[in-house]
Amino acid sequence: MGVLKSRIGSAIVTTLLILVLLVGTVGYIGWYNLLREVDTYIESPAEHFKYGSIGTENDQGVPYWIWEVLPRLFPEHLPGPNGYTSLGFTWEEGKETPVGVSKKTIGFPRQGITCAVCHSATYRKAPEDIPTVVPAGPSVKFNSLGYVRFLKACAQDPRFTADYILPEIEYNHKLSVLDKLLYRFLIIPSTQKAMLEQGTSFDWTDSRPDWGPGRIDPFNPVKFGMLEIPVDDTIGNSDMMSLWNQKQHQGFALHWDGLETSLTETVNTGALGDGATRKSINIAGLERVEKYISELDPPTFPFPVDEVLAAKGSQVFENSCAACHALGGERTGTVIPLAEIGTDRHRLDMWTEEAADKYNNFAEGYDYDFDQLRKTDGYLAVALDGLWLRAPYLHNGSVPNLQDLLNSPDQRPQVFYRGYDVYDPHLMGFVSTGSPAQQSGFRYETQLPGNSSQGHLYGTTLAAEDKKALIEYLKTL
Ligand code: HEC
Ligand code: HEC
Numbered sequence: 001m002g003v004l005k006s007r008i009g010s011a012i013v014t015t016l017l018i019l020v021l022l023v024g025t026v027g028y029i030g031w032y033n034l035l036r037e038v039d040t041y042i043e044s045p046a047e048h049f050k051y052g053s054i055g056t057e058n059d060q061g062v063p064y065w066i067w068e069v070l071p072r073l074f075p076e077h078l079p080g081p082n083g084y085t086s087l088g089f090t091w092e093e094g095k096e097t098p099v100g101v102s103k104k105t106i107g108f109p110r111q112g113i114t115c116a117v118c119h120s121a122t123y124r125k126a127p128e129d130i131p132t133v134v135p136a137g138p139s140v141k142f143n144s145l146g147y148v149r150f151l152k153a154c155a156q157d158p159r160f161t162a163d164y165i166l167p168e169i170e171y172n173h174k175l176s177v178l179d180k181l182l183y184r185f186l187i188i189p190s191t192q193k194a195m196l197e198q199g200t201s202f203d204w205t206d207s208r209p210d211w212g213p214g215r216i217d218p219f220n221p222v223k224f225g226m227l228e229i230p231v232d233d234t235i236g237n238s239d240m241m242s243l244w245n246q247k248q249h250q251g252f253a254l255h256w257d258g259l260e261t262s263l264t265e266t267v268n269t270g271a272l273g274d275g276a277t278r279k280s281i282n283i284a285g286l287e288r289v290e291k292y293i294s295e296l297d298p299p300t301f302p303f304p305v306d307e308v309l310a311a312k313g314s315q316v317f318e319n320s321c322a323a324c325h326a327l328g329g330e331r332t333g334t335v336i337p338l339a340e341i342g343t344d345r346h347r348l349d350m351w352t353e354e355a356a357d358k359y360n361n362f363a364e365g366y367d368y369d370f371d372q373l374r375k376t377d378g379y380l381a382v383a384l385d386g387l388w389l390r391a392p393y394l395h396n397g398s399v400p401n402l403q404d405l406l407n408s409p410d411q412r413p414q415v416f417y418r419g420y421d422v423y424d425p426h427l428m429g430f431v432s433t434g435s436p437a438q439q440s441g442f443r444y445e446t447q448l449p450g451n452s453s454q455g456h457l458y459g460t461t462l463a464a465e466d467k468k469a470l471i472e473y474l475k476t477l
Pocket of ligand 1: 119216218268
């Protein structure tokens with residue numbers, strides 16, 4: 001009896017052991033293939049800024065192998081030929097991903113967005129040139145809303161199935177039997193669901209003027225998504241900003257309306273806005289980004305400058321602009337009330353006291369925090385460093401070049417094309433008229449809500465030769 005009992009006992013123990021091993025093995029395989037995070041470290045600060053993970057892959061990253069084949073499988077959902085390039089992504093020679101796209105293995109390779117997708121400029125001196133990439137400059141080409149809509153259209157396409165997608169992936173990569181099973185039954189269906197959900201969460205944009213390339217509504221997605229504030233009818237369309245030279249901006253408010261006063265918090269909200277979660281946000285990686293943009297000098301004007309004329313222009317600047325725009329100017333980096341500056345009010349009205357309060361409570365209990373978001377009553381008198389590459393101008397990108405900004409609002413263009421990155425050194429802005437700009441650019445109409453080019457009348461009554469000298473000086477900033 002006793003012997004039998006102990007035999008049964010040891011059989012039970014053995015079965016249990018086998019079960020534990022099996023479950024453990026399956027668990028391990030599952031973890032390894034779906035969740036295992038492989039940290040990547042990119043040594044160069046500039047490369048890290050462009051390609052390094054900031055923690056956006058976990059929640060909103062598309063599995064890399066799927067992301068790679070989408071333009072080939074669904075070209076009709078893109079705005080033009082040449083794959084992701086038609087959405088304003090730029091590939092540097094020899095790089096696997098475009099500027100602003102990271103690749104990280106979390107179980108399987110996933111794609112993520114970095115700060116550089118919006119915060120890296122390109123320009124060409126002539127149409128036949130290869131674009132020069134300038135990290136931390138504002139992108140004029142990246143079409144963020146177009147990208148979200150592309151992913152949604154792919155996910156809605158009835159052909160978004162394993163049978164259609166897997167052979168295309170296998171064209172690039174050898175898949176194991178396990179890979180194929182995981183992609184077929186788990187990764188492809190859950191990616192489709194996530195892309196649809198993400199796309200649908202932007203449906204409110206359908207009833208408002210398009211962002212177009214180089215612009216986003218920076219905080220409405222955050223308000224309606226992360227902060228769970230009911231959808232309202234505000235329009236926050238705003239131009240990308242440059243990030244260089246932050247060491248010279250100490251004490252300045254940040255964002256077009258100065259809704260933040262801490263650079264660290266602005267950097268971290270940038271990552272959350274890009275799709276990092278409170279848990280996945282890569283704080284160490286972002287500290288490196290902050291250091292990089294603090295120390296980075298603005299790019300110098302890549303065309304000849306008339307030094308004598310510029311010296312004359314510096315006097316005009318001193319008299320008309322320095323109080324608000326010189327580094328060390330009395331009002332530089334502070335918010336100028338809307339009643340005084342008179343530019344389009346939509347972007348300002350998009351941000352609310354309620355949103356600021358909610359954001360300030362958003363990361364309680366984490367080892368980073370938000371305390372300095374606020375509601376203001378105007379727009380920031382920004383520093384003008386690297387100004388030449390920041391066209392089109394004003395917070396909504398409504399004025400194509402500096403020549404136009406120095407004209408009175410009724411003489412500024414009411415329709416122009418933005419997103420074409422060939423530079424005009426005389427007007428100080430990107431070419432915004434004519435057929436090449438029209439063909440590859442986005443038609444910007446200033447009469448649409450949020451797009452007005454009114455206000456900022458400074459310098460508009462200067463004599464023609466003073467304007468010319470001032471523009472020459474502004475090239476040197
Ligand atoms: C999808 C595009 C996009 C991405 C990605 C993005 N930003 Fe921005 N960023 C913007 C826009 C647009 C503004 C201006 C928004 C406004 O205030 O209206 C801005 C403003 C800023 C500012 C304020 C600059 C100043 O001088 O006031 C900082 C700093 C900043 N971003 C840092 C970051 C960092 C760091 C990341 C990555 C973690 C990031 N951003 C990711 C679009 C983006
Ligand atoms: C009273 C303060 C004040 C004065 C004076 C002033 N500006 Fe501005 N400037 C602002 C504010 C505020 C903004 C942001 C307005 C907006 O985007 O709605 C701005 C924006 C700009 C921009 C756009 C920057 C960008 O990145 O798009 C340029 C360029 C500019 N100013 C040039 C000038 C010049 C040149 C002068 C002198 C002729 C001048 N400003 C005088 C307050 C001022």
